[in-house]
Amino acid sequence: MVHRGELTVATRGRGTYDITREVTRIAGESKAREGLATIWVHHTSASLIVCENADPAVRTDLEAFVARLVPDGDPLFTHRDEGEDDMPAHVRSVLTQTSIGVPIADGRLVLGTWQGLYLWEHRTQAHHRRVTVTVIGA
Amino acid sequence: MVHRGELTVATRGRGTYDITREVTRIAGESKAREGLATIWVHHTSASLIVCENADPAVRTDLEAFVARLVPDGDPLFTHRDEGEDDMPAHVRSVLTQTSIGVPIADGRLVLGTWQGLYLWEHRTQAHHRRVTVTVIGA
Amino acid sequence: MVHRGELTVATRGRGTYDITREVTRIAGESKAREGLATIWVHHTSASLIVCENADPAVRTDLEAFVARLVPDGDPLFTHRDEGEDDMPAHVRSVLTQTSIGVPIADGRLVLGTWQGLYLWEHRTQAHHRRVTVTVIGA
Numbered sequence: 550m551v552h553r554g555e556l557t558v559a560t561r562g563r564g565t566y567d568i569t570r571e572v573t574r575i576a577g578e579s580k581a582r583e584g585l586a587t588i589w590v591h592h593t594s595a596s597l598i599v600c601e602n603a604d605p606a607v608r609t610d611l612e613a614f615v616a617r618l619v620p621d622g623d624p625l626f627t628h629r630d631e632g633e634d635d636m637p638a639h640v641r642s643v644l645t646q647t648s649i650g651v652p653i654a655d656g657r658l659v660l661g662t663w664q665g666l667y668l669w670e671h672r673t674q675a676h677h678r679r680v681t682v683t684v685i686g687a
Numbered sequence: 688m689v690h691r692g693e694l695t696v697a698t699r700g701r702g703t704y705d706i707t708r709e710v711t712r713i714a715g716e717s718k719a720r721e722g723l724a725t726i727w728v729h730h731t732s733a734s735l736i737v738c739e740n741a742d743p744a745v746r747t748d749l750e751a752f753v754a755r756l757v758p759d760g761d762p763l764f765t766h767r768d769e770g771e772d773d774m775p776a777h778v779r780s781v782l783t784q785t786s787i788g789v790p791i792a793d794g795r796l797v798l799g800t801w802q803g804l805y806l807w808e809h810r811t812q813a814h815h816r817r818v819t820v821t822v823i824g825a
Numbered sequence: 826m827v828h829r830g831e832l833t834v835a836t837r838g839r840g841t842y843d844i845t846r847e848v849t850r851i852a853g854e855s856k857a858r859e860g861l862a863t864i865w866v867h868h869t870s871a872s873l874i875v876c877e878n879a880d881p882a883v884r885t886d887l888e889a890f891v892a893r894l895v896p897d898g899d900p901l902f903t904h905r906d907e908g909e910d911d912m913p914a915h916v917r918s919v920l921t922q923t924s925i926g927v928p929i930a931d932g933r934l935v936l937g938t939w940q941g942l943y944l945w946e947h948r949t950q951a952h953h954r955r956v957t958v959t960v961i962g963a
Contacts, residue, residue, distance in 0.1 A: 551859040551963045583689040585821050587926045591937035593877040599785040601731040606766040610774050628882040636886050647875040648926040650725045650786040652821040661729035683861050683928040687689045721827040723959050737923040739869040744904040748912050788863045788924040790959040799867035825827045
């Protein structure tokens with residue numbers, strides 16, 4: 550069985566956005582008891598991560614780390630059509646995930662206690678980000 | 688056909704642990720001739736990688752590289768509930784993989800000659816790490 | 826339904842190689858209307874990325890960024906059996922992807938307008954790189 554769901558995340562600029570609930574909903578709609586839910590983001594300047602969901606400071610620190618690792622306006626970058634955060638957004642996306650495959654067991658998404666699914670907006674400005682969830686199962 | 692297997696890795700602290708044999712075993716149990724085995728780790732401070740399996744120095748060097756890239760006790764980090772290796776473990780996990788999808792062809796996991804599947808423990812202390820393998824195939 | 830396709834990329838050394846067309850072709854051969862195409866590279870010194878496909882400077886900048894992040898000949902590395910680019914190639918692979926799962930919807934690979942699928946050769950010399958695409962769908 551294949552079931553497809555879509556969601557759009559209206560970001561308010563750079564940062565992480567919890568999509569666990571929406572992905573869980575789509576997995577539930579599929580009625581799969583066992584299978585796999587594969588998440589896909591349709592962009593190259595926003596990405597997906599699995600991250601600790603209890604202390605928001607984890608995601609603040611993660612943002613600070615990546616901002617230091619891939620600095621906006623780095624003179625190394627020649628591609629800056631859309632500004633100083635343009636090329637860093639592509640690099641951040643490549644260093645994280647465009648697709649993630651989450652198991653479904655006994656009709657539920659298999660997530661550890663502290664695991665949340667996040668869309669990471671890498672551009673400083675707000676965007677609408679499209680995500681497709683493909684459930685394959687039985 | 689969907690088949691699910693689970694394994695637990697008892698880590699002795701930071702480092703990489705070969706799970707190729709266990710994943711191969713679960714893929715075999717599924718009896719799939721063609722398909723996909725997707726590995727999932729249930730944590731945000733341990734992750735998955737595909738890495739060279741011949742020279743152990745590759746994984747030692749990898750550990751050294753990441754320890755320099757994401758230093759324990761970095762003053763940038765505010766989240767340190769569980770110590771100086773807490774936030775670095777989350778960052779290392781985000782920069783590597785929580786899920787990996789390995790093909791199955793002619794009844795065997797498709798791995799290149801030098802490819803091994805590893806769980807990477809990012810915390811300095813020992814932990815029990817859960818992994819789920821979902822096989823979808825025919 | 827499971828369909829498997831393979832392709833070989835003859836690289837001319839370090840750099841990114843567009844495999845979008847070949848993956849699209851294999852997805853088409855499968856006749857899947859809905860499903861998932863999972864790409865796998867059989868190596869630990871070449872990897873997969875999803876990247877912006879419009880301005881080639883994006884991939885040039887990406888290469889420059891990673892070359893600075895993981896320098897060839899870094900004295901930190903002890904594994905250098907095949908030269909100064911040997912261990913950096915493994916690190917670059919671990920920081921990017923060995924597998925990527927792309928959805929298929931309405932008989933087409935779901936790619937955003939600016940998304941391309943690339944094999945990234947991390948060794949300075951030319952290689953033949955094997956890629957397997959596993960399509961699961963209905």
